[in-house]
Amino acid sequence: MSRRKTERLLSLVVCLLSTGKYLSAGQIREAVPGYPDSFDAFKRMFERDKDELRELGIPLETGVSATPDEEPGYRIQRQAYGLPEIRLEPDEAAVLGLAARAWRRAELAGAAAGALLKLRAAGIDAEETTQPGIEPRLQTGEAAFGPLWEAVRDRRPVSFSHRAAGRSSSQQRQLQPWGVVNRHGRWYVAGLDTDRGETRVFRLSRIDGPVTFRGPAGSVTVPDGADVRELVRQWDAEGPRRTAVLQVRQGAGYGLRRSASAVRPDPQRPGWDLVEVPFSDVGWYSEQLASFGADLVVMEPADLRDAVIRRLKGVLT
């Protein structure tokens, strides 16, 4: 069954590639063995075959040849079908094999393997072997990655349920997605939130339901100069910087000391240092500081000091 189908599809591809002109369905039926005798059964099978070839990425064209009264026909142009000439030096083939490994077990693993197969077929000796010393990986554990990739690829609007940080319930969002970005090891999608009429960034791990397509392919226009990476960076960006003055026990607070602008022994308290560190977000930074427990006391500013005290009291409530 499957064997006969492979034979038929192969003959169909070769037939349509060999012809310069458009072939009508009737001509194709005569040339390609394996189609049923009944014309209706042939039509149904041929329709399915065409769909499957297009799914493989084979550029099957429909059109009419010179005389317009002819029925429409089909052809595959070699120019559109064939991979252009590509030659890689050995070091280039090596990094290509390395890149193909990155998607192993992740969303585009099959696509990476398919690409490598075609490039090998083009004469490139790119092996998916380990190059000693370095190993790249991309992980796409989020269920939303696959459909969102399809949506940005095909320029389709989507909707999904998303739970924002600190919210107790999810909200339905309508988005024209412009791109997917991985920043600090997390995936984000950015685009135009059509309910709000503004650009928005969503973290994929906070999408808590299926992603639904809300329009045909090509119906999203990414504005010229839209910089998705920059959108995600801004979303993640910090506010204006202030300086915290911290009393830190000597031998503790390595992480803080790394980003400190000044460190000096505290004249009031032997065994402790005064550490000055830039910060921007009081809420987030007070969490960091609270984690140092009794090894750290916030001296200034007052709002940061109060926030740390509140957090520590929260442990005891």
Add this chain to the structure above:
Amino acid sequence: MTPATDRLQRLLALVPYVVSRKVVGLADTAAAFGLTERELVDDLNMLWCVELRSPDPYCPIDLSYEGGEIVVSEAESIERPLRLGMDEASALLVALRMLAEVPDLEDRSALSRTIAKLEAAAGAAAAASAQVTVQVDDHGAGRVLAQVRDALDRGRRLHLSYYVPGRDEATERDVDPMRLLVVEGRTYLEGWCLSAEAVRLFRLDRVLALTVLDEPASVPAQARPRDVDQGLFRPSDDDVRVELELSVAGRWVAEYYPCEQVDELGDGRLRVGLRTPDTRLVRRLALRLGEDGRVISPADLAAQIREDAAAALAQYA
């Protein structure tokens, strides 16, 4: 993708694979396509048997595999591999661009050449790849990366001063490097840690200082690189199991740490179970969470955390 189209893809790659190499061995080709020789011969027969019946019957593909060597003498229509699809081109380009962002990677020139050639060969299919980006964190990792590469190339032992944020400690240790990992935009050194006598992973942005020693690295035979596809961090059976209850504001813990169990408690609250090799990490986490997270078990750890918070608060009295 059906079995029939899967096989069709392979057949369409097989002819150009042979054509671009002029003549290839049966055994080598079978290995390259992951087939047995018998399966490969069946593929070759299927190609050779393609027959078009109209206008005149003819066989468009002629090939032979006598004496274990494949030669394609006639296959004009399918002598080029099919173009790369959007998923295929994007999978390779996204991974190559991620590698190109790794600071100080010496194959950088090979990477940019490969990206340019692949973009040219993929044509329009390459456009969608710009919609997915993986940003590589630097944070000073570049400075040490070159040294790690050097130690790997020359097989030398490394001395690391390494910051462990969970314990807020700077640790000193000798490491025999095994390989570099680039996972989701972060770079790690995997190596045999002589003080732990185990394989350990070190994030390069947490390396405070590094020296390449004159001693040769000697990674013991029992040192196994971890299977990156199973996740970078896996709990061990010796780890302590901790249960936490999280408020809405503390939900990020479930995203950030690999949890064994996550239960919704309603109103966005969660109960999570996770394993830790070092309870100091959980004590710091609990102080950071304040009222947004509470350790439920083990009970002595919960008591310890209350003492930590009380001791920290006492300094503000």
